Amino acid sequence: MILVKTEAGQQAFRDRTIRLAPRQRSAFFLCDGKRTIEEVQAAGMNIAREDLEEMVSLGMLKAVNGFSQEPALLALAALPSVAAAAATRAPAPIVAATQASSGARSAQDRYKDAYPIATRLSGSLGLRGFRLNLAVEGTTSYEELLALAPKIRAAVGPEKAAELDRALSG
Incomplete structure (x- = not known):
């Protein structure tokens, strides 16, 4: 097909x-x-x-x-x-329903929630954050994204990174 x-x-x-x-x-x-x-x-x-x-x-x-x-x-x-x-x-209720049915969020769920936030944050840096954005887009797991979180936090500041931190914690 x-x-x-x-x-x-x-x-x-x-x-x-x-x-x-x-x-x-x-x-x-x-x-x-x-x-x-x-x-x-x-x-x-x-x-x-x-x-x-x-x-x-x-x-x-x-x-x-x-x-x-x-x-x-x-x-x-x-x-x-x-x-x-x-x-x-809508996408948000799907995530909420998944979380409610399982109790704790899995690493895959946290990755799916955090990935778009990380790409948005690193993409907002423009040319200055080009390599960081490539690194974020190259991640395939929660652990890889978690390892990049300190670099993202340092680049965008703690206020903007708070949303990413919430998505990664769980």
Whole structure:
């Protein structure tokens, strides 16, 4: 099956209104309407099928019609668009529901919450923070992001870094 970006998905990607892990961001770039799911996964970026399914469920990606007849993949393609998903749910309640059901936040949850904050903070530094921004975008785990937190805090100041600190603690 071939996946392609939706209009709403491209807008959400630009605005960063939907939080994506770095490997999901890579997968989003690779889903160009030409590559199959297998080719995207074979690109060597540790992209799991669940990452792609989540982006389809969020409406960021959709299947190119008529390419696959596999029942499981057809069900994947039939998932709602981002506009419908945005109308029925917002990202914040999803995080709150996840936290409420599990009690304590996992390292992955903290990473998903802290990553967009860290990229926004390091990106706000402009050229002065270019290397720091690259380092943040290169992280793939909570531990790696936690190790960069002191550098971010030193660059943006403790007031601005407080939001990141709250997201990383948990």
